[in-house]
Each structure stands twice: as structure tokens, then as C-alpha cells.
Amino acid sequence: MGITFRKETFRDDFTFKNSPEHIRRFPFPFHEDAYMYAVNIEPHVVGPRGSVLENLIDVDEHYVAEMQDRALVLAEDPLRCQSLPHMTLAGWDLLELLMEQQALGYPEHFTLTRDGDRWRWINRPLGIDDTFTFGDTSTLPYGPMEYITRQSQGDFCILDQRDGNLWMDAGMVTTQADWSLDFDIGMNFFEWHAPVPLAHEKGIFVRALKFLTNIQQGKPARRLNWTMTINPRLDTSPENYHKWGPDRATVTPENVGDKVHLRV
Template sequence: MSTTIDLEALGDSAAIPDRIARFPFPFPRDTYRYSTNVEPAGSVVETPVGGWGTHPVDVDGRYREDLAERTRILAEDPTRFQALPHMEIAQWDAMLTLMRMLTDAHPETFSLDGDGAARRFTNRALGVEQSFVFGDPSTLPEPPLLFVGRHLQEDVVLLDQREGALWGDAGLVTFAADWSLRFDVGMSFLQIHGPVPRVHTEGVIPRAQQFLMGLQPGRQYRRTNWSLSVDRLLDQSTETYPVWGRDRRLLAEGPLEDVGRRLNLRVEVQHLVRLGVSGAIMFLIRTYLLPFEDIARVPEWAERLCRVLEELPEDMADYKGITRTREPGVRWLRTYGGVRS
């Protein structure tokens, strides 16, 4: 059973575990509205208990666990990987770029050797060593984007630019938040975001597309997105709705004491990179989950999250799928999480 969080040890930074210290808390203010909220990537975002954002690919203590979950999902549903035929070069481009990113961020774990077309990629954490020739599919055991995706905790979507628009024409997405790559593949950027409330009348999506289409090769930007999630369930794709949709209802109907342990703030850190060879835009989506009982260990976060949830308009709460869970979340924060104002 949950009890009121003891906040007395918060002054000791050593008491804050890594999952909290590195968590990308997404709210700079007490209200939330859709915006492009894009900034250059690569700099650390400091928080009251740590920071995040050093690299566009992030390897943490859940690395093997998350990749095992990806492998399980792909075995059950291979359609989580999609690639239209004209995206072949973009796949190779993305694979090589991501291998370089992994090596730059974690040289003790990853390496990429060779130059020209012939390369060798090594992942010491998984015990994988793979030689390949860029552009030659016979030198890899599976398509390039699928191969490299087995070494990342991020989901990856590749956007092709043509006809004055962006198109979601390839991707590996096993940890979606209430959407389906299989359904969206081949759609335009505007079509993909069609159901999002307010963003079209306020011009957010057209502005975002114009910004992305102006990205120069090698430039990296990032943004965050968020929702609420019951338990540490990374896969909340449309295909698995019967599982996580039921859990939201059961949490809302269950004991308030369980909410702090089971209800998570789900945050996506999304990186946007223009690839140099193919010209495609690579969209990386890394998902972080932190239960409310951990949020409550940082009083500034608990206060702000409570205010955001209370103020969020109904149409936005409905689209984010938090209509059932935000009210018990607010009640738990005020009853057990130390929020008084």
C-alpha cells in the first residue's frame, strides 16, 4: 500500500536513483498546449535532480530489457517494421548514421570500423559483430533499418521529402503511444497528424512541416511529447489497445493507493535529423516512463504535473487518452504525493 512520500531525504542527491536523475521532465510551465517546441539537440537540459539530452541516442540501465522487449514484439508482429521500396538508400543512410551516433555517445560499448563501403559494426553489450558493405543487402541478415533498430532503445521513422511535402515511408516502431506505423506508412506528414486537436487551426503542424523541410544535412533538433501510462508498458500501439485500454479503466476504478506505483508519466524525447546521403529526415522517438511515486520525490515536478493535469483542456486530455487516469493521478498527488497548493 502506498503512503505519503517522505521528502526529507531529497537534499541528498545520492538518494536520487538514475531513473529519476536522467528523466526528461517535459513541463517548463504550469500549463501545456501543443507547439513545435523544437530546439537544437546535443546540450544538457538541467533539472532539479540531474539532467538529460547529451546525445540523440541514449543507452541506460534498461538497455537489454528494452531490446529484449523489442525482439519479442517483432517476433509476434513483424509489421512493426515497414519500408516502402523507394526508401532503400534512406535505410542504409539511417543505419550508418545511427551506428556513428552510438559510437560517438558510447565508444566503450560500440565501434564502427572501416571506411568507404566496407564497414564493421560492433556492439559489445550484446556480443554482436557485423561486417557489411554499404548498399549491399546480401551483407546484412535483415533490412538495414531493422538491423540497427535492434541496437537502439529508440523507435525510428524515416520521412521522405517530395511533392512539397513530407511522407512517412519507413520505420521501426515497437513502442508507439496509441498509433500504428502499419496504418500510417505512406501517409503525408499532415495526414498522420490529422486527428490531433487544435494543431491545424493554430497552424502548428504546417509550421512544423515547413521547419523540417528546411533542415540542413547533419543538423539535429529535438522536442518532447508526453502522456500517461499504466505500468511500465512501452508498447501502447493501436494493435495492443485491448491490453492497455483495459488497464486504464481498471486503474481509475481501483484503489487510490495503487496509483502512485502504477500510473506513469510517459515522455517521448524526439530527435529530428536530416540525413546526408538520401536527404530523408530521421525521426527518433525515445520513450521514458516514471511512476508518480518517483515524480513525488521531486517536489517541483509533483506540483507542476498536478497543475498541468488539472488545467489541461478536455479535448487535449481525450486525444492523449488520459481522460480516465488524470483525475486519480491528481488525487494521488494531493493525497500522497505532497502537493498542497
């Protein structure tokens, strides 16, 4: 049975809402009542049926609305998606990964057919039916990374590995929690994490980088990251702080349960 996609907004009138089924599958990030920064990384393997880990790439009831919101953000600020010239091949890798996994996990919504380098991609929820030549950017309306991440939930950063470090050299970032891809593009792992408090002193980023640079092909890993957001707003970027920053002053003891949202 296919997913029932919700018609909702993440701005202006904020009609976003979770169904009871979606609440039951929510990946709650805390294993105890206290929290501190940690390298909470684990193997990214398929989990229980009906959970957010049932497929390696998750698609949920908010998919269509989130993609519509992403299109609005990009129309206002195209620099939310950037790829340095040497990252185009990595963009094709990402396109292949996401198309394969979406078609595998949700065949009623996505279909990928291949005849050599001639590919056909059908995305039924978004009304897309495109045929293109894999590896030939001129056959797509956007670069490969932008094309597929306009159709994939969540933000994406593609990292280049060189000089014993990781470098943020490409990304589609429209739902970030107060950080800027346009500012961080081209930075290394320690530079873009510089504003994070406490974690540097505890050596967390040194350990995280060592782990990430030693991940083996075919053995992906995952971690749960989270933030608190006032109102169900996806775009809490520094570029748009003037739109969402004042929301923080509207929280009261009476409305805190309605206004404060946990995003994972």
C-alpha cells in the same frame, strides 16, 4: 565507466524501475504547470555531462531490456517495421548515423571499424559482432534500417520529402502511444496527424511542417514528446489495445502513483 544495464520487463510482471541516477537525468517535458500543444522545437546540440543530452544519441540503463521487448513485438507482428522500396538508401543513412553516434558516445559498449565499404560492428551489450558490406543488403540479416533499429532505443520514422510535404515511408515503431505504423505508412504529414485534437485549428502542424522541411544538413533539431501510460508498458499500439486498454480501468486513488507512468 560503462552503463549498468537493468534486467527488467515491460509486460506481464512489469519489473521495470528507474535507478536514482536515471531519475535525476529524466527529461521532464513541462516548463510550467499548464500544458497546451506547441511547436517546442530547439536545436539538437550536445548538453551537460550526465544528462540525456550528453550524446546526440542516448543509450541508457534500459537499453538491453528495451531491445529484448522490441524483439518480442517484432516476432508477434513483423509489420511494426516497414520500409517502402525507395527508402532503402535512407535506411543506410540511418544505419551510419546510429552506428557512428553510439560508437562515439559509448566506446566501451559499441565499436565501428571501416575499411572502405567493409564495415565491422560490435555491440557488446547485445552480443553482436557482424562484418558487412556497406550498401549491400545481402550482407546483413535484415534491411539496414531494421538491422540498426533493432539495436537502438526509441521508435524511428524515416520521412521522404516531396510535393511540399513529408511522407512516412519507412519506420520501426514498437513503442508507440496508440497509433499504427501499418495504418500510417505512405501517408503525408497532415494525414497521419489528422486524429490529434485542437492542434490543427491552431495551425501548429502547418508551422511544424514548414520548419521540418527547412532543416539544414548538419543542423538537427529536437522536441520533447510525452504520453501517460498505465503500467510501464512500451507496446501501447492499437493492434494490441485488447492487452493494454483494460489497464485504464484498474487505476484507483490508492494505486495511481504506482500505475500511471510519464513517458518522454
